[in-house]
Amino acid sequence: MPARSPQPPSPDPAAMASALVAWFHTHGRDYPWRRTRDPYAILISEVMLQQTQIPTVLDRGYYARWLAQFPDFTTLAAAEEEQVLKAWEGLGYYRRARNLHRLAREVLAAHGGVFPQDHAAILALPGIGPYTAGAVASFAFDLPRPIVDGNVARVLARVYNDPTPIDSTAGVKTQWERAAALVQATDDPRALNSALMELGQTHCTPSKPACGLCPLRSECRATEPESLPVKQSRQEITAITERVVFLRTAAGVLLEQETGKRRTGLWKLPALPASHEDKLPPVLMRTNYGITRYKVTLWVHDAPAPEAAWPETHRIIAFEQIDSMPMPAPYRRALTGLLKRSEFRLDG
Numbered sequence: 001m002p003a004r005s006p007q008p009p010s011p012d013p014a015a016m017a018s019a020l021v022a023w024f025h026t027h028g029r030d031y032p033w034r035r036t037r038d039p040y041a042i043l044i045s046e047v048m049l050q051q052t053q054i055p056t057v058l059d060r061g062y063y064a065r066w067l068a069q070f071p072d073f074t075t076l077a078a079a080e081e082e083q084v085l086k087a088w089e090g091l092g093y094y095r096r097a098r099n100l101h102r103l104a105r106e107v108l109a110a111h112g113g114v115f116p117q118d119h120a121a122i123l124a125l126p127g128i129g130p131y132t133a134g135a136v137a138s139f140a141f142d143l144p145r146p147i148v149d150g151n152v153a154r155v156l157a158r159v160y161n162d163p164t165p166i167d168s169t170a171g172v173k174t175q176w177e178r179a180a181a182l183v184q185a186t187d188d189p190r191a192l193n194s195a196l197m198e199l200g201q202t203h204c205t206p207s208k209p210a211c212g213l214c215p216l217r218s219e220c221r222a223t224e225p226e227s228l229p230v231k232q233s234r235q236e237i238t239a240i241t242e243r244v245v246f247l248r249t250a251a252g253v254l255l256e257q258e259t260g261k262r263r264t265g266l267w268k269l270p271a272l273p274a275s276h277e278d279k280l281p282p283v284l285m286r287t288n289y290g291i292t293r294y295k296v297t298l299w300v301h302d303a304p305a306p307e308a309a310w311p312e313t314h315r316i317i318a319f320e321q322i323d324s325m326p327m328p329a330p331y332r333r334a335l336t337g338l339l340k341r342s343e344f345r346l347d348g
């Protein structure tokens, strides 16, 4: 019987942790949230970065502007929701801003304005899941709490050469156990977790991983890294159509305040009344945007003949107030474009 080739040993968490921490202290990138131990500033960065790229948060000034306007839990808790949504405008996924607002009020009410260090207490705060709890605990308080995001899951699936789908129950459990073993194998959890995330962003990228430069190359068991990680579900993109109207009067523009779950409190161009869907008013512009798993074609129509009365959610907003109303980016872009057109300008 031919001899079987021996299985390579499993990666060693202690060796990996030591290599990651050393690599991070030499090569780690400098971000504002890495220069602070303030749990508030770290929390804001983590929540902003959940569905938004670093260049948007940093180079377009969202992070700095937010901290200037709401420097701590107290100022955020005291703000009106409309101010909070306005500061978030352009980042999308507004539930994040609403949760931060609720969280600030909870930190004041239940914790005297001091962010808790107890893991169960952190997890009990609005909008906080295991990833954000681990991030704040490790980055602010140096606690050995794991984090797993898409980047970390990719690195770990490859290091362990594991084809278990990372979005399966078993895969999720295993990734968190592996991340916990790593962070518990170091006395520098802050650097370890930062290194793991950054390695996924810079070296262990979805295609063409830079294995030759990777601090984990001696521990990594991936034989075909680009084939990992495996995912069980592919999200289908659904195309949908949205129709809104543009009504400009001498006093301002008609806007609608949203009441739906996702965008409550935000302002938008009003939906085309259902009574006009059979005979559509003229189109003023068409644009596209994406949200979650939808690709939306947004049609802006000329306002139909005035309704007997617009619903209570609709208001004519004065031109000088429009900029201060929190509004999702697709409507802001459409409205700005329309107001620049000569036929709709005040002096037009």
Ligand code: SF4
Residues within 6 Å of the ligand: 155, 158, 159, 203, 204, 205, 209, 210, 211, 212, 214, 215, 216, 217, 220, 221, 222, 225
């Ligand atoms: S050696 Fe390559 S596949 Fe393995 S963790 Fe590093 S970059 Fe990823």
